[in-house]
Amino acid sequence: xxxxxxxxxxxxxxxxxxxxxxxxxxxxxxxxxxxxxxxxxxxxxxxxxxxxxxxxxxxxxxxxxxxxxxxxxxxxxxxxxxxxxxxxxxxxxxxxxxxxxxxxxxxxxxxxxxxxxxxxxxxxxxxxxxxxxxxxxxxxxxxxxxxxxxxxxxxxxxxxxxxxxxxxxxxxxxxxxxxxxxxxxxxxxxxxxxxxxxxxxxxxxxxxxxxxxxxxxxxxxxxxxxxxxxx
Numbered sequence: 001x002x003x004x005x006x007x008x009x010x011x012x013x014x015x016x017x018x019x020x021x022x023x024x025x026x027x028x029x030x031x032x033x034x035x036x037x038x039x040x041x042x043x044x045x046x047x048x049x050x051x052x053x054x055x056x057x058x059x060x061x062x063x064x065x066x067x068x069x070x071x072x073x074x075x076x077x078x079x080x081x082x083x084x085x086x087x088x089x090x091x092x093x094x095x096x097x098x099x100x101x102x103x104x105x106x107x108x109x110x111x112x113x114x115x116x117x118x119x120x121x122x123x124x125x126x127x128x129x130x131x132x133x134x135x136x137x138x139x140x141x142x143x144x145x146x147x148x149x150x151x152x153x154x155x156x157x158x159x160x161x162x163x164x165x166x167x168x169x170x171x172x173x174x175x176x177x178x179x180x181x182x183x184x185x186x187x188x189x190x191x192x193x194x195x196x197x198x199x200x201x202x203x204x205x206x207x208x209x210x211x212x213x214x215x216x217x218x219x220x221x222x223x224x225x226x227x228x229x230x231x
Contacts, residue, residue, distance in 0.1 A: 020160025067139030080133035088126025
């Protein structure tokens with residue numbers, strides 16, 4: 001459990017203490033943006049892999065379990081993770097100035113379209129839902145550490161990204177942020193945007209659905225437990 005906690009802490013640390021701060025600005029000024037992104041990506045993959053293996057080992061330890069899955073919560077979790085895939089997958093496939101090295105899309109007149117109308121952080125919004133769904137059906141300490149850390153990152157990560165983009169892009173970013181929202185559907189509900197499902201691209205939505213179905217089917221093979229109620 002100590003290894004899992006350390007991995008989760010390291011994963012959060014490199015994102016909140018480095019990536020979204022002026023320390024990142026200082027590092028990139030010294031070594032360049034490309035080398036920094038390479039090192040940051042390696043560190044992220046390494047700490048996330050460490051957390052994954054540590055989680056697998058920690059789940060076999062007799063630790064406190066505050067709640068377990070029920071048929072009802074499994075149905076809710078399926079719906080939540082389905083919504084997560086509908087946000088995250090099209091979000092990854094949609095050009096956006098909040099994505100890595102896509103700041104140039106801010107110069108496009110139609111930058112706020114498709115998934116960006118719903119939220120300027122669709123991938124992280126999807127991760128937040130995915131982590132929440134897993135916390136709903138996993139009440140053991142190991143799961144709270146792993147999925148809780150991912151939830152913290154996905155909820156507070158957009159604030160860090162927005163601050164970083166504001167420092168780098170100034171008024172152009174402010175204009176983009178004024179017509180979009182970090183919270184899904186907030187800009188639409190506030191009248192700053194309109195929902196246009198067709199702009200998302202039906203092929204993006206289809207990929208999300210196929211991946212969700214495939215993961216639900218493969219869940220017992222990969223993780224040893226079924227995601228379906230009654231199994």
